[in-house]
Amino acid sequence: MNNMAQKIEATTPIDTSSYASATEAIRAEAARLLTEGSVTAVIGYRSGKRAGTAMPAIVTSPEKAAELIFSPSCVNNLALYLTKAKKDIRKTGKVAIVAKGCDIKALAGLMGESQLKREEVVILAVACAGVKGSGAATGEPLTTANIARKCRECTVHTPQGADSVAGSLSTLPELAPLEAEELARLEALTPAERWSFWKKHFSRCVRCLACRQVCPFCYCEQCMCDRNRPQAVETTPRPAGNMAWHIVRAMHLSGRCASCAECERACPMDIPLNLLNRKMAQELKELYGHEAGLKPKEKGPLAEYREDDDQSFIK
């Protein structure tokens, strides 16, 4: 459905010439930091085995810094490697991390939740025109048709507040906000229609929990959804438990999600999970004026309160 909408739009290539200079800048900066010993590791991307792919890489010696790249295939949110769930990386000491604008939002969120200190990490930001969405072939260049949905509405192409910014962007094409349109379409439906929409999607879920594993904010050492005494959420991949899992996941991320859409990318069943995250972000903005940003906030919207909060729904 989403892919269909993308195909209707004319396919024009997006200028990613700055990615080459970004790669150079990242390599130089990583080599410098590692040589002078101010960081013990650099978390970045390197080429995958197949041409045109990329994978996360942790570089610990200056010679290997030349392996780092930035390309439209650098889809991962590397902030994941700095959470408590990945303790071994942080143990080594101060690290540098390559981050797109959306990843910096996640880093800011982690700092706001005291999972990370700003002085513990060197942020090598990248000026990013967008990365490829799911279903894009490995060899093809970035176009207006295969760009990830989140990048269509990106507001942080050139992020602020990082230690360095690699590359600089020329003008970017105006893209239709497909996800916002889809959200508006769903909101206009009746509750029964929305229920059948989500039921259809959630009943396909195989509960691989990739959405949880890939989320920088799902860092709890014991997820409440894994507990069985008492069992809050049925663990088998059946419709009842799936519905509960996705509601609980969206609820636990509301007010925290940085909209990196990694959950949606990692989902093997193509469930539009980011729609739920988007919806909650939108509601929390309306209710409490909260928006995920590049600066850490001490408290999220659901961790604080005001005495005059809206209570029109309470009798």
Added chain:
Amino acid sequence: MHATKQQHDFEPKIVSFVCTWCTYAGADLAGTSRMQYPANVRVIKFPCTGRIDPVFILKAFQKGADGVLVSGCHPGDCHYMAGNFHARRRFAAFRKLLEFVGVDLARLEFSWVSAAEGGKWVEVVTGLTESIRAMGPMTEFKELKTEEHWSGQLETAELKEAYDSIP
């Protein structure tokens, strides 16, 4: 003498999560004052509305509740100073999420009932019971429970036959 109880075709099951300091005491006051209210409501006591996790509401619906009522102290009266303020934000967000997923919000009610408001408790419970009785049973979550995963569906005659031949 009690008035004779009216017979209904459908008696909704309503689960109410209440805080022990205000609403539970309020419901108790309604009882000791011999006020009448529908027996459809099952009261579950919590230390504070701040302790009521959205998962509990979900679980209640999954276990067959036709309606859920969450009730606690008025803002500013919380025994733990700010529990109900936090709960208020959480439930405001949770309502929006449930609405987006497609749950009818008329089945989920929130109220502030203090320990002195026995009358308000009766009013809230009676109102909710009557409105849910008019809406009929909540079927969405119950249907999900009986449904199988897509890979477990006996879509073909062979599968059905193999399934039936299991002793």
